[in-house]
Amino acid sequence: MKFTYIFGPVYSGRLGHSLGLDLLGKRICSMDCLYCEVGKTEELTLTRKPYVPAKDLLDELRQWRDEHCDNLPDYVTLGGSGEPCLNSELDIIIKGCKQILPSVPVAVLTNSTLLCDSEVQEALMEADAVLPSLDSLVDKEFTKLNRPCGGGIVAQLAECLVQFSKKYSGKIFLEILLSQGINDSQENLTLLKEYVTKLQPHRVDVTTLSRPGAFSLAKAVDPDVRKVWQNALSECITRFDANGSASPQHASQKNAPPATVLQSATGEFADLPEQNWSAVKQCVLESLKRRPQTPSQLAIALTLPLSNVQRALDTLEHEGDIYKSEPDRTAALNTDEPFYSCQ
Ligand code: SF4
Incomplete structure (x- = not known):
């Protein structure tokens, strides 16, 4: 549902x-x-x-x-x-x-x-x-x-x-x-x-x-x-x-876990079956409707392997549901990754 x-x-x-x-x-x-x-x-x-x-x-x-x-x-x-x-x-x-x-x-x-x-x-x-x-x-x-x-x-x-x-x-x-x-x-x-x-x-x-x-x-x-x-x-x-x-x-x-900028995705929390591909895509899209995120942030948030997240992002971008912005290379944000957002 x-x-x-x-x-x-x-x-x-x-x-x-x-x-x-x-x-x-x-x-x-x-x-x-x-x-x-x-x-x-x-x-x-x-x-x-x-x-x-x-x-x-x-x-x-x-x-x-x-x-x-x-x-x-x-x-x-x-x-x-x-x-x-x-x-x-x-x-x-x-x-x-x-x-x-x-x-x-x-x-x-x-x-x-x-x-x-x-x-x-x-x-x-x-x-x-x-x-x-x-x-x-x-x-x-x-x-x-x-x-x-x-x-x-x-x-x-x-x-x-x-x-x-x-x-x-x-x-x-x-x-x-x-x-x-x-x-x-x-x-x-x-x-x-x-x-x-x-x-x-x-x-x-x-x-x-x-x-x-x-x-x-x-x-x-x-x-x-x-x-x-x-x-x-x-x-x-x-x-x-x-x-x-x-x-x-x-x-x-x-x-206590430090409340901080998300570090990097490891995929270690992965527990969503790969075969449920449309669910993965939907999860990624719903999460991006809430806020712009990098692939690593999404992977940690959704407890998915980074490779699955990237595949979903590529598909959603290709279908025109999301768009990618240039990576923020400032020291403070500390990321080389692009942010993805909903249209
Ligand atoms: S404007 Fe946004 S960040 Fe500020 S209190 Fe409201 S929801 Fe939270």
């Missing part, structure tokens, strides 16, 4: 094999980030509505489970082509996912803009992991990079996340995406270090652009810069052990 709101599972550096659920259905978001991989926000709003009704989404998930019960993902991830907390049936969706796939934890991606809403906080309590992003605590950088609906003062959002974390028993993986010359300032790093010390998330993931963003103004930072920020912010996470003494980072923090 072809799914409208379910995509993947895809391999994500942050969550492992993750089955994505799109709670918006269209480019609806409370931000219009310069780096957005799914393109420019078409409806910039803070209004919560059942953009994708819970019933439609959960019916699809039941169908997916019946077809794939022998290959469950590491996470069901609520996200999609915008901000998932804008869906006013978020609570029903999270509870429904846990009923349909009781052994699979539910993660919610969020840009943090709705975290001051008590209904949103209440709904998120049911999730196993929340992945909020806060790219800059400097107002002018936040406004320039994330372009939030109605402006917004980032310190208020950051404080709401702290209040939420005090009540929440699941995991919080904070993401900070760095864009060269916009939010990679010393001022932001200093503020974020103070903030991470206060928030004590389970993990901080410092990322940068790995694919072309919606606007060319957004550029990846150098890998060394990302590493410096990652180390500086990870060091701020000091949890207390059972005796009440401060311990360095959790083992899980140290062992």
